[in-house]
Amino acid sequence: MESHVSHRNRLWLYVLVGLVVFYLVAPALIVVPVSFSSTTSLSFPPAGWSTRWYEAFFGQEKWIGSLWVSLRVAFGTMILATVTGIAASYALHMSGFRLRSAIRATLVSPLAVPAILIAVGIFFVFARLGGLLNTLHGLILGHTVVAMPFVVLTMSAGFESYDMSQEMVARSLGATRFKAFMTVTLPQLKFSVATAMLLAFLVSFDELIISLMVSSGPVSTLSRVTFATLRDDVDPTLAAVSTLMLVMTSVPPLILHIVTTRSKREDA
Template identity: 80%
Template sequence: MESYIPHRQRLWLYILVGLVIFYLVVPTLIVVPVSFTSTTALLFPPPSWSTRWYEAFFQQEKWTGSLWVSIRVGFGTMVLATVTGIAAAYALHVSAIRMRGLINWTLISPLAVPSILIAVGIFFVYAKIGGLLNTITGLILAHTVVAMPFVILTMAAGFKTYDMTQEMVARSLGADRFKAFMTVTLPQLKFSVATSMLLAFLISFDEVIISLMVSSGPVSTLSRVTFSTLRDDVDPTLAAVSTLMLVVTSVPPLLLHIAANRARRKNA
């Protein structure tokens, strides 16, 4: 039996964790007030407050166009990565083949490979095939390569906590494997599925290295345009863009976490 450690003895750990969180979060949050500055320079704290840079964002075609591209690519990646990732995780979970470990390692290997190597590899493949560079389809396929491993890992964890005998009962009552999976297994893993979908979308929305290699012009994503603008010209519009991306990448996971906790309390 593990001995109980009083909170007072763990105070140093709480302080250390708090300092680490402070170090990681505060520099990011500084961008938020900077985005509301009324001046043309990046000043903190802002001398006065204004929403002019958010208005500038929505009035410039390069920003709104790239935002629309990112949303389309994000949703496309979310659908493709989630469907293929769930299918792969399920197949690996129920399979008994000897090479299951090797197949699983191969599917999640993009997590261990630097993004620049993946981007260069995809670029040369697209150049060889033709027709995929600077296209929405090409971006979706490329982003799926890096998003699918997260789906596989998330769903694999979900399948490990699920009792597969429930699906077997449904099949014994006449349902085929696909119907049993869709009507019995998948609904009980809804939060794993939702997490997988959200991760796939956010990974695609934030991806910049692959986007730099395989897209340009009217097919540029928001992250790519942000990177290019940061290199060529710095103005508070970048802070407004960063704040919007911060909201997109932080609020949905928080809401999903709250919903999952409420569902867990109801089932407890």
């Protein structure tokens, strides 16, 4: 017989989890009040309040230019990684090839390989090919290498929970494989696709190591410019940049979670 533990008896667990979450999140949240400081140095708590560092961010070309580069690269990576990741996941799921487990492991191997090794490898490949270093499409290709594993894992889980007989029915009624996939299968995996796209975008937007190796100058990403500024000078604008990046990497997943949960409740 299954036993039920009351919330009161689990209060210690809730407190412990809350303390762990606070310990992990608090250091990141400290930059939010620091970004509104009126002083010319990083200090907590702020001696006064001001939006001067946000004005400095939006008023300097190096920050706005790097933000624009990061957004373009992230969107490009999101599209390329999502398309290739979905195609690979679908092919592996539908295939009876004996080595498909090995192929899937190869596709997700960038998650287990140190980022610096991947960055160095991409640098030497781009140097031999020529024309890819310090370019947007080179950055997109490099970021796709580390973003696609998230797409493959997410879509593989989606395909495992989906009844492929629905696609088979569509094909038996005359639809081509591509049309059946686009009109029957993919719409029912929309939340998996949205999650995969969001993960690819966030991985690219936050990526630093590959950006350090293959880009510089006018194609520097926001993370690269932030790293260079932190290395050379402690500018309070960094707190504003960190806050903006925190918002961009935390709000979209929260919105997606709310929309997904509400949609599932309506379908239930």
